[in-house]
Amino acid sequence: MREIGHFIGGKQVPGKSGRTADVFQPMTGEVIAKVALASKGELREAVENAKAAQPAWAATNPQRRARVMMKFLELIAKEMDSLAELLAREHGKTIPDAKGDIQRGVEVVEFACGIPHLLKGEFTEGAGPGIDMYSIRQPLGVVAGITPFNFPAMIPMWKFAPAIACGNAFILKPSERDPGVPMRLAELMIEAGLPAGILNVVNGDKEVVDAILDDPDVKAVGFVGSSPIAQYVYSRATAHGKRAHCFGGAKNHMIIMPDADMDQAVDALIGAGYGSAGERCMAVSVAVPVGKATADALMDKLVPRVESLKVGPSTDLSADYGPLVTKAHLDKVRGYVDLGVQEGAKLVVDGRNFKMQGYENGFYMGGCLFDEVQPTMRIYKEEIFGPVLSVVRAKDYNDALRLPSEHEYGNGVAIYTRDGDAARDFASQVNVGMVGINVPIPVPLAYYTFGGWKASGFGDLNQHGPDAVRFYTKTKTVTSRWPSGIKEGAEFSIPTMK
Numbered sequence: 001m002r003e004i005g006h007f008i009g010g011k012q013v014p015g016k017s018g019r020t021a022d023v024f025q026p027m028t029g030e031v032i033a034k035v036a037l038a039s040k041g042e043l044r045e046a047v048e049n050a051k052a053a054q055p056a057w058a059a060t061n062p063q064r065r066a067r068v069m070m071k072f073l074e075l076i077a078k079e080m081d082s083l084a085e086l087l088a089r090e091h092g093k094t095i096p097d098a099k100g101d102i103q104r105g106v107e108v109v110e111f112a113c114g115i116p117h118l119l120k121g122e123f124t125e126g127a128g129p130g131i132d133m134y135s136i137r138q139p140l141g142v143v144a145g146i147t148p149f150n151f152p153a154m155i156p157m158w159k160f161a162p163a164i165a166c167g168n169a170f171i172l173k174p175s176e177r178d179p180g181v182p183m184r185l186a187e188l189m190i191e192a193g194l195p196a197g198i199l200n201v202v203n204g205d206k207e208v209v210d211a212i213l214d215d216p217d218v219k220a221v222g223f224v225g226s227s228p229i230a231q232y233v234y235s236r237a238t239a240h241g242k243r244a245h246c247f248g249g250a251k252n253h254m255i256i257m258p259d260a261d262m263d264q265a266v267d268a269l270i271g272a273g274y275g276s277a278g279e280r281c282m283a284v285s286v287a288v289p290v291g292k293a294t295a296d297a298l299m300d301k302l303v304p305r306v307e308s309l310k311v312g313p314s315t316d317l318s319a320d321y322g323p324l325v326t327k328a329h330l331d332k333v334r335g336y337v338d339l340g341v342q343e344g345a346k347l348v349v350d351g352r353n354f355k356m357q358g359y360e361n362g363f364y365m366g367g368c369l370f371d372e373v374q375p376t377m378r379i380y381k382e383e384i385f386g387p388v389l390s391v392v393r394a395k396d397y398n399d400a401l402r403l404p405s406e407h408e409y410g411n412g413v414a415i416y417t418r419d420g421d422a423a424r425d426f427a428s429q430v431n432v433g434m435v436g437i438n439v440p441i442p443v444p445l446a447y448y449t450f451g452g453w454k455a456s457g458f459g460d461l462n463q464h465g466p467d468a469v470r471f472y473t474k475t476k477t478v479t480s481r482w483p484s485g486i487k488e489g490a491e492f493s494i495p496t497m498k
Contacts, residue, residue, distance in 0.1 A: 001034060003035075004023065006042060006202050009046075017036065025090070040208070049200060058167035066165065094312075097321070101152070105161075108468075127479070138167070140243070140473065153185065156182050158450075167473075169198045173201075174201065176205060227383075255426070262298065268284070274389070277323065278384070284389070288391075288400045330363045336382070337350070345372060345379060373391060412434040414435070416438055423437045450462055
């Protein structure tokens with residue numbers, strides 16, 4: 001059986017702790033690998049490697065650092081098929097979906113290739129008598145990222161690409177559920193010319209997470225996962241004086257106005273609600289039709305589409321989505337459907353007992369659709385993270401606007417309408433961090449920034465885009481004056497521009 005260790009000092013190394021976790025193949029339910037769970041000592045070894053390598057990397061000019069990123073892009077393009085196959089095998093998403101996961105990470109690497117421009121500071125000549133002022137951005141040193149199972153390629157690249165381009169060394173702690181792709185990405189970075197020690201991958205569980213949060217040489221931590229853990233990571237990291245941006249759960253609403261193109265709205269709900277088996281922080285999990293007529297029309301079209309969803313193994317290119325990541329997660333999602341029935345929601349489509357012929361031990365679940373869900377129900381309040389869509393009927397526009405605005409989570413939201421005034425008002429008023437207008441999954445492109453509000457995000461800066469450069473650097477401002485023509489003598493008052 002394949003054994004997965006860590007990537008430290010530019011090479012794969014075996015685990016030393018003696019503790020391991022099973023890595024499953026979700027489409028069959030088989031254990032396909034054992035991944036090492038690092039000890040505090042192994043984390044410290046990675047940090048020391050990173051700390052030793054970082055000064056020389058920071059001294060490497062930004063253009064040369066960008067060339068490493070460009071070469072990395074070439075290598076990923078060559079290995080796209082094998083990376084997608086590995087990702088699908090460990091995570092369960094379909095091959096096309098796995099390629100999309102990789103591509104969205106690649107786009108942030110492309111953004112990081114512009115680091116020579118992004119790191120430029122500011123300069124003012126003659127800020128005072130004989131005085132010039134300028135600012136420069138410098139790397140923090142050793143930084144870390146703790147990433148989730150649902151995007152094992154995209155989110156690691158969202159984290160390490162801008163951090164490394166800025167001149168930092170990086171410690172990546174990926175999910176222990178699907179560690180294969182992050183390990184391979186680290187190998188490709190070395191092949192692209194990255195010095196050993198600049199990117200280290202340490203696999204593990206809470207023990208290594210706490211070690212990262214407590215290590216005095218780790219200056220910043222980025223996290224993506226559930227909201228309770230995001231808040232824990234943020235609190236513990238900042239208590240140790242680290243920078244932290246931590247992104248948590250979501251309950252993304254899609255508002256369907258009476259004038260919406262209903263076929264377009266249903267297509268959007270099917271793709272955004274059930275793609276990747278709903279295991280996306282930007283998945284639409286709540287549909288909000290406005291008015292009874294809109295709701296009835298929506299359900300008439302939506303029910304047969306959910307009933308006809310094609311669930312299949314990850315290798316089936318025609319499948320709409322594949323299995324969930326683990327048996328434990330499958331049981332959790334089924335439990336939420338059971339809960340919704342107990343709470344009184346109307347289960348219109350029930351996919352709990354779906355079995356995949358020939359893959360009876362895989363972690364499959366059919367699409368589930370609830371109608372008449374109430375905001376007081378737990379299935380509305382909590383993130384399910386599976387192929388479950390809840391319909392909450394709104395009596396009017398203001399009722400629909402209130403639902404996502406008052407929800408605990410504030411990651412993403414969408415509105416489907418032909419009315420420009422309504423769309424503009426909604427985008428301005430809704431209390432959510434990312435808004436789509438006739439776009440169901442409003443994930444910003446790499447040169448904008450990604451991040452939710454309320455319990456979906458902790459920290460002042462978001463992921464990728466300009467915020468990533470701000471997060472992974474510190475600003476130094478220099479005030480310079482040269483002695484020629486300057487009157488000598490001590491000055492005791494604070495300098496001013498008067």
